[in-house]
Amino acid sequence: MAATIRIPTPLRKLTNEQETAEVESATVGAAIDELEGKFPGIKERLVGEDGEVRRFVNVYVNEEDIRFLKNQDTPLKDGDDVSIIPAIAGG
Amino acid sequence: MSKSAGFMRALKCRECGREYPLEATHVCEFDFGPLEVVYDYDKIKKSMTKAALAKRPETMWRFRELLPVAEEPTVGTRVGYTPLVKADRLAKWLGVREAWVKNDAVNYPTLSFKDRVVSVALSRAKELGFKTVACASTGNLANSVAANAASAGLDAIVFIPADLEEGKILNSLIYGARVVSIRGHYDEVNRLCAEIAGKYGWAFVNVNMRPYYAEGSKSMAYEVTEQLDWKLPQHTVVPMASGSLLTKIHKGYQELIQLGLAKDTKPTVHGAQATGCSPISVAYKQGMDFFKPVKPDTIAKSLAIGTPADGFYALKVMKETGGASDDVTDQEIREAMSALAECEGIFTETAGGVTVGVAKKLVASGKIPAEDSVVICITGNGLKTLDAVQGHVGKPAEIKPSLREFEQLIESDNKIKSK
Ligand SMILES: Cc1ncc(COP(=O)(O)O)c(C=O)c1O
Numbered sequence: 087m088a089a090t091i092r093i094p095t096p097l098r099k100l101t102n103e104q105e106t107a108e109v110e111s112a113t114v115g116a117a118i119d120e121l122e123g124k125f126p127g128i129k130e131r132l133v134g135e136d137g138e139v140r141r142f143v144n145v146y147v148n149e150e151d152i153r154f155l156k157n158q159d160t161p162l163k164d165g166d167d168v169s170i171i172p173a174i175a176g177g
Numbered sequence: 178m179s180k181s182a183g184f185m186r187a188l189k190c191r192e193c194g195r196e197y198p199l200e201a202t203h204v205c206e207f208d209f210g211p212l213e214v215v216y217d218y219d220k221i222k223k224s225m226t227k228a229a230l231a232k233r234p235e236t237m238w239r240f241r242e243l244l245p246v247a248e249e250p251t252v253g254t255r256v257g258y259t260p261l262v263k264a265d266r267l268a269k270w271l272g273v274r275e276a277w278v279k280n281d282a283v284n285y286p287t288l289s290f291k292d293r294v295v296s297v298a299l300s301r302a303k304e305l306g307f308k309t310v311a312c313a314s315t316g317n318l319a320n321s322v323a324a325n326a327a328s329a330g331l332d333a334i335v336f337i338p339a340d341l342e343e344g345k346i347l348n349s350l351i352y353g354a355r356v357v358s359i360r361g362h363y364d365e366v367n368r369l370c371a372e373i374a375g376k377y378g379w380a381f382v383n384v385n386m387r388p389y390y391a392e393g394s395k396s397m398a399y400e401v402t403e404q405l406d407w408k409l410p411q412h413t414v415v416p417m418a419s420g421s422l423l424t425k426i427h428k429g430y431q432e433l434i435q436l437g438l439a440k441d442t443k444p445t446v447h448g449a450q451a452t453g454c455s456p457i458s459v460a461y462k463q464g465m466d467f468f469k470p471v472k473p474d475t476i477a478k479s480l481a482i483g484t485p486a487d488g489f490y491a492l493k494v495m496k497e498t499g500g501a502s503d504d505v506t507d508q509e510i511r512e513a514m515s516a517l518a519e520c521e522g523i524f525t526e527t528a529g530g531v532t533v534g535v536a537k538k539l540v541a542s543g544k545i546p547a548e549d550s551v552v553i554c555i556t557g558n559g560l561k562t563l564d565a566v567q568g569h570v571g572k573p574a575e576i577k578p579s580l581r582e583f584e585q586l587i588e589s590d591n592k593i594k595s596k
């Protein structure tokens with residue numbers, strides 16, 4: 087089982103400019119931990135000390151904002167696309 | 178290479194204060210906070226005196242030191258300086274002592290405040306060497322990018338939600354822009370554009386060019402203050418989609434205070450939303466400092482952003498200035514559009530209906546005291562959202578070209594008989 091995470095430009099220094107990563111985890115929260123294993127330092131950029139996704143980070147599973155799903159408990163399955171996107175855009 | 182350019186010093190993260198070079202980039206690498214242009218205010222103070230301003234042409238670019246371009250602007254050089262109308266009849270309808278309408282419904286060239294932000298973004302994009310410009314838009318921005326890019330000889334690609342008003346779509350196509358219509362609401366358009374912007378080397382005015390783009394909105398605050406003889410308005414009511422315009426109007430007032438061009442009379446800034454898309458006003462009413470995203474459903478399509486990028490900062494501005502926020506239903510939006518038209522002869526789009534309708538609510542609830550003075554920011558033109566009022570403003574009386582028929586009409590028609 088693998089989902090694809092798309093890494094936003096501001097974080098690509100941590101991934102050696104890698105644009106996507108495959109994860110095996112069953113939820114978004116677990117996938118972030120799995121990413122941290124591959125690219126140390128990435129988790130603190132995405133999640134604050136309170137354990138919540140940071141205010142200026144939006145996470146989408148198959149185009150849907152996880153705040154409309156189950157936040158970090160949102161399940162992931164084979165072939166899912168996860169996008170991490172800076173919240174500051176548009177308008 | 179020195180980071181500064183013209184009157185700009187650098188880009189700076191609003192959250193952690195880290196500085197970045199003045200490039201096409203919009204978020205901090207460390208905390209995803211928004212980058213904002215910082216200026217050399219000492220240098221500006223020497224150059225932008227009231228005496229110098231008096232000699233400059235009446236466009237938004239008379240405040241050019243406070244706008245983020247390195248050289249003289251090259252795109253949209255005639256934008257802005259729209260009328261500030263003393264609105265006595267509207268004041269009566271609102272129930273307030275004094276009202277002014279800042280009328281960006283007649284902004285040049287595309288009839289919305291977006292020409293302000295776009296002329297800045299495209300002038301800066303040219304300075305940075307871009308040939309292609311793009312945007313994620315609820316309609317007006319796309320119109321403005323398309324038109325201003327055409328006149329500047331730039332290629333434009335504009336992204337819009339598929340369900341926009343016909344007028345807003347045609348008003349982008351006519352300029353030869355590539356219009357990409359996305360089957361989804363604005364927040365989905367925006368997410369897609371954020372991903373596209375990372376892949377292609379275009380100047381996305383409200384993504385990678387956002388720090389420059391957003392500053393253009395400050396010009397509305399400078400103009401209003403100068404038009405009020407350098408007095409800051411007591412109250413300003415501003416429509417909110419992403420919340421950027423509201424935060425930048427506040428910043429504009431604060432800069433005029435800092436530069437000694439206006440006395441600090443503690444201007445209050447209020448935010449207006451449509452009930453069908455009110456993440457910011459709901460958060461305000463619940464006393465929260467962060468909003469909950471929503472899925473929009475309103476006739477005010479230009480304001481239909483359910484995940485507002487500057488929602489957090491807009492809430493902060495309203496709290497700090499003693500401002501308030503409220504929202505109005507589709508029916509109240511139409512009534513307010515008619516009220517502004519009938520009182521002042523100004524036909525605004527749905528966003529203007531939101532602003533006027535919310536102003537009335539804020540007066541009624543005492544958030545704007547009846548003895549005070551209020552500036553209402555009208556940001557778009559009614560001719561672009563005809564669909565919203567179609568069937569709600571009556572019909573012409575149709576007769577044959579015959580005097581008898583006209584006399585019959587007069588007999589039965591109260592609207593004419595009472596004259
Ligand atoms: C007519 C009109 N007014 C106001 C706004 C709000 O702009 P902001 O996103 O800066 O809050 C928009 C945005 O598209 C608009 O089109």
Ligand SMILES: [Zn+2]
Nearest residue numbers: 190193205210
């Ligand atoms: Zn930062």
